Amino acid sequence: MTATEETPVRRRRSDATKAAILDAARERFIAEGYEGATIRGIAADAHIDPAMVMRYFGSKEKLFALAASYDLHLPDFTTLPRERLGESIMRHLLNLWESDRTLVALLRTAVSNEEAAAERVREIWSGQVLTGLGKLFGDDRELAARRAGLVVTQLLGVVLCRYVLRLPPVVDLEPEEIVAWVGPTVQRYLTAGEP
């Protein structure tokens, strides 16, 4: 058992290095996508040997999995006023994306790396968004899935055009302009009757 105080949380010297690697990995994955980012480049940013990355994270794929794990921090939809749902969601996510580009990295990678990260995006959106919206539709899972899918269609479209492709007309829009224009779309997908 070799006790050494037996504290369950034991500050290891390597924790700082691990964190530095993870930070560097996030930046590189955001900037260059999964294929483009290299272990060597990440290691250089963290001022460390590439072998350390392998030692602590096992493989590039596992490193990405940890660097790209993400929580959308979606609010509890049932507490929001039902008629302003679309607006609220749009504003919440826009705030998130403007300050944190992790999601952009995920999207980049999901598009370029096929199955590896596409599955992860599916987890986030089908998981977090779907289960979050599920409460709104009670037990009708089919309906919830369909409407959540449409919502995701519009939301990810904004991310793609604004942050990845950087289409000028979309980049030029003010955040509140986007909320005003796109919010009603989300609202309609959520609450409007079948067309």
Add this chain to the structure above:
Amino acid sequence: MTATEETPVRRRRSDATKAAILDAARERFIAEGYEGATIRGIAADAHIDPAMVMRYFGSKEKLFALAASYDLHLPDFTTLPRERLGESIMRHLLNLWESDRTLVALLRTAVSNEEAAAERVREIWSGQVLTGLGKLFGDDRELAARRAGLVVTQLLGVVLCRYVLRLPPVVDLEPEEIVAWVGPTVQRYLTAGEP
């Protein structure tokens, strides 16, 4: 001038090979993106040596440029009934995407290859879509750009979720369901008053 009949169009034996390479390149770029697709793989699909690809197309980038050129074949918007514009556009593009995945390849590449092909996507959407829609708004270019941007946001979102990420709820939708749900969104972005 070394005449040899001097016919302007002269069937060369290599034309078939060139076409085979281009076909294989399209498929590979669609399936694996720019970085993922390899000259060796493309050459194998075309049943020839990788060196032939270089001989005929010069470089991987030039090959991609030829393989990924694309025309959306947008209809003349001014001839469509104004109140069914969104529906028409959505149906037109959906038909296109269901049968031809070149656009998906472009999107993949634009994301993984950063500036090289992102510029190409901007050309297509800011060019073809913007100038197509420009006729609807007369001389107000600012307005046309903003509305076209919003439209592209929704349209590319559908492409992304349905064909690239393959989110189950979006894949399961019938084309006409998408037209019925998303068409009105496009319509609103085009014709509704400022929010």
Add this chain to the structure above:
DNA sequence: ATCCTACGTCAACAACCGTTGACTCTCGGG
């Protein structure tokens, strides 16, 4: 002071990439 463990470095591996130049084969025109 000493030892053991964890931290970190270094050099190399095997695989794969785009690209190149020299080579052979195949034809069609003189």
Add this chain to the structure above:
DNA sequence: CCCGAGAGTCAACGGTTGTTGACGTAGGAT
């Protein structure tokens, strides 16, 4: 028949990638 040009092959190059194992080293518990 010849022969030269185009079609196609082959092997190799220089470079980069993820990954590995052997090697040194610092630091805290004993």
